[in-house]
Amino acid sequence: MDILRYVAFSTDPLGGNPAGVVLDATGADDATMAATAAEVGYSETAFAVPRADGALDIRYFSPQNEVPFCGHATIATAVAHAHRHGVGELLLHTKAGPVPVTTATGPDGAVVATLVSVPPRNEKIDDADLAELLDALHWSAADLDPDLPPRVAYAGARHPVIAAATRARLADLAYDMAALGDLMARRDWTTVVLVHRESDTVFHARNPFPPGGVVEDPATGAAAAAFGGYLRALGLVDTPASLTIHQGVDMGRTSLLTVGVPTGESSGIEVTGTAVQIG
Structure with missing residues (x-):
């Protein structure tokens, strides 16, 4: 797997919250994802699997367990996806439900991502x-x-x-x-x-x-x-x-x-x- 590392909610690598991002985890089983997240060591690592319709199935693992949804890893994944495929709309299928994300390029050239949560x-x-x-x-x-x-x-x-x-x-x-x-x-x-x-x-x-x-x-x-x-x-x-x-x-x-x-x-x-x- 190609493991990317991003800091979310900051443009300073020394700020924000680090997240591991795998944009294509096709074929990875639970044990592999859990071990990878533990090795990366960040609070969350996101594992995405591209779908035929352009959306992503996504799962989130901390060093010790899986969580149903993680916001900072979602933002990191959306920005990483935009860097590779361009900005726009993206639908993430999480264990908590569908989470749409929109990315756009800000005035300073940085990619900004907005997620919409499941109903609270x-x-x-x-x-x-x-x-x-x-x-x-x-x-x-x-x-x-x-x-x-x-x-x-x-x-x-x-x-x-x-x-x-x-x-x-x-x-x-x-x-x-x-x-x-x-x-x-x-x-x-x-x-x-x-x-x-x-x-x-x-x-x-x-x-x-x-x-x-x-x-x-x-x-x-x-x-x-x-x-x-x-x-x-x-x-x-x-x-x-x-x-x-x-x-x-x-x-x-x-x-x-x-x-x-x-x-x-x-x-x-x-x-x-x-x-x-x-x-």
Whole structure:
């Protein structure tokens, strides 16, 4: 397999979130994909198989397991595909459902990709699960923003959303990886969306990812889509809206995600970003 390496949600190879991309994984079995992802070592590697209709079947593997959907690897795959085949529209068939992606060339010559998630949904977090989650994070109820209540949000993968009352609380991330990973495995949570609201449409985010063997994801498109759906479902943003999410800053991999939240509860959430190939 030809393994490409891209950084998503940044044009700086030292920023964003690295992803492995295989544009043609035809014939690769599960064991081969899992071993390849572990060898690459990034939080996700995407394995695409071209279809006769021009679409791609795609699967996503972390170093430790497979996830149904990954946003940053989707953006990386779309940009890599555009570099090879030209910009335009592309349909990805993921385990979570169909995800259309559009690529275009920006004013600076960089390829920009926009994905549209599957329809999002939200559910309340059980009180016992919330207590266990906060304990694993070493957070208390007093650390939470009461205007952004805890929920489990979905837009292709499940993520608990926990909002910090202060930017300082978000910046201080030192959690129990084993305890959090065990809880997330039991509840089928992919990452934890930790956020702080700077303004109505500007947010700062961090995403622990212990089920994948990754302490923190520097840019998480699937979580950003889920978070956009969460804000819409709870009436916490006026739609249509364009959100800016800053991520990776506290770990030295600055990333920028733009999230489009259309009106209509069944509408997918748009996540836009750039990507750049790395050696």
